[in-house]
Amino acid sequence: xxxxxxxxxxxxxxxxxxxxxxxxxxxxxxxxxxxxxxxxxxxxxxxxxxxxxxxxxxxxxxxxxxxxxxxxxxxxxxxxxxxxxxxxxxxxxxxxxxxxxxxxxxxxxxxxxxxxxxxxxxxxxxxxxxxxxxxxxxxxxxxxxxxxxxxxxxxxxxxxxxxxxxxxxxxx
Numbered sequence: 001x002x003x004x005x006x007x008x009x010x011x012x013x014x015x016x017x018x019x020x021x022x023x024x025x026x027x028x029x030x031x032x033x034x035x036x037x038x039x040x041x042x043x044x045x046x047x048x049x050x051x052x053x054x055x056x057x058x059x060x061x062x063x064x065x066x067x068x069x070x071x072x073x074x075x076x077x078x079x080x081x082x083x084x085x086x087x088x089x090x091x092x093x094x095x096x097x098x099x100x101x102x103x104x105x106x107x108x109x110x111x112x113x114x115x116x117x118x119x120x121x122x123x124x125x126x127x128x129x130x131x132x133x134x135x136x137x138x139x140x141x142x143x144x145x146x147x148x149x150x151x152x153x154x155x156x157x158x159x160x161x162x163x164x165x166x167x168x169x170x171x172x
Contacts, residue, residue, distance in 0.1 A: 015055030020047030022160025
């Protein structure tokens with residue numbers, strides 16, 4: 001198996017485990033469910049999205065950022081440029097895609113997904129801007145490229161609890 005495929009698979013698996021953990025923590029501590037009442041299918045869905053989508057997409061995005069932002073800049077300037085691209089170009093579309101993906105895997109109709117987008121997108125995006133710019137400056141300035149997705153996913157453990165709460169809210 002080519003190294004690049006192996007890297008995507010391992011990144012996906014790591015991200016999947018962390019996303020599943022985020023959903024399990026959300027169910028346990030935010031929704032106050034007992035362990036025997038956890039929605040295992042929901043945990044598996046959240047993890048599967050990490051394996052097949054989030055992990056590979058982030059791996060590719062961070063690699064792209066590393067190529068398009070000139071390496072000659074001072075490290076902090078380079079990190080700020082990467083963060084600006086990440087938060088203006090990537091984050092808005094990535095959040096929109098997650099709303100759609102989770103709507104589809106949860107069996108929501110297209111109109112329901114559109115409603116969820118109208119109701120939740122800007123709230124999620126604004127919360128994103130409270131956490132991720134600072135986290136990404138640290139990521140892009142001190143974390144080696146091959147560990148950037150892993151670092152981001154550990155920060156994401158908290159973020160995934162929030163996302164799970166928003167994207168699995170059945171009241172919508």
